[in-house]
Amino acid sequence: xxxxxxxxxxxxxxxxxxxxxxxxxxxxxxxxxxxxxxxxxxxxxxxxxxxxxxxxxxxxxxxxxxxxxxxxxxxxx
Amino acid sequence: xxxxxxxxxxxxxxxxxxxxxxxxxxxxxxxxxxxxxxxxxxxxxxxxxxxxxxxxxxxxxxxxxxxxxxxxxxxxx
Numbered sequence: 059x060x061x062x063x064x065x066x067x068x069x070x071x072x073x074x075x076x077x078x079x080x081x082x083x084x085x086x087x088x089x090x091x092x093x094x095x096x097x098x099x100x101x102x103x104x105x106x107x108x109x110x111x112x113x114x115x116x117x118x119x120x121x122x123x124x125x126x127x128x129x130x131x132x133x134x135x
Numbered sequence: 136x137x138x139x140x141x142x143x144x145x146x147x148x149x150x151x152x153x154x155x156x157x158x159x160x161x162x163x164x165x166x167x168x169x170x171x172x173x174x175x176x177x178x179x180x181x182x183x184x185x186x187x188x189x190x191x192x193x194x195x196x197x198x199x200x201x202x203x204x205x206x207x208x209x210x211x212x
Contacts, residue, residue, distance in 0.1 A: 059170060065177050080178070080198060089194050093136060094181035100142050101157070104171035117166050121157060 059104045061135030062114050066123045067098035098128075102135060136181045138212035139191050143200040144175035175205075179212060 068074050077095040084092050101122050103114070114132050123130040145151050154172040161169050178199050180191070191209050200207040 067177065067179065077178075083198060084194065087197060089190065089197075091183040091186045091190070092180050092194070093183065094179075096179040098177040098179070100144065100175040100177040101154075102144065102171075102173040102175070103169050106168040106170065109168045113166065113168070117161065117169070120164060120166075121160060 060107060060109065062103045062105050062109070063133050063135045064101040064103065064114065064118045064122050064130055065098060065133075066101070066118070066128050066130045067096060069127055069129050072127045137184060137186065139180045139182055139186070140210050140212045141178040141180065141191065141195045141199050141207055142175060142210075143178070143195070143205050143207045144173060146204055146206050149204045 074096050076097040080097065081092065081095045084090075084095075099122070101118075103117075105114070111132060118130045118132060119125050151173050153174040157174065158169065158172045161167075161172075176199070178195075180194075182191070188209060195207045195209060196202050
């Protein structure tokens with residue numbers, strides 16, 4: 059059965075407090091060299107062979123992402 | 136500056152209630168043809184050129200993933 063992946067990230071202009079918290083914690087844990095962190099979501103969907111990318115995109119914008127503040131990409135796993 | 140992506144997913148044997156909730160909602164919203172859903176996290180890190188994959192993996196297992204219940208993959212964005 060095909061595997062489809064939907065990656066959901068906050069739009070670049072939206073503040074990402076989770077990413078900021080990670081960025082702030084890294085030097086305290088001894089990790090240098092990271093300049094920016096963004097946290098998003100990854101969905102792995104097992105779909106029937108007949109599934110179209112168009113339908114996956116409608117699923118993503120309806121249920122997996124908030125199009126007001128998030129953007130998503132669809133690719134095969 | 137290089138972009139590194141860390142994908143974090145629950146281990147296959149760990150129950151994923153968020154994925155289950157999405158799977159249950161899809162038919163109610165008129166979407167058929169999805170057989171399984173797993174929800175995970177995606178981290179996008181902008182790192183300095185000298186960053187090694189080994190360091191990124193130590194960051195992932197220390198801060199981004201819980202190795203007891205999650206597995207992660209590192210790749211370039």
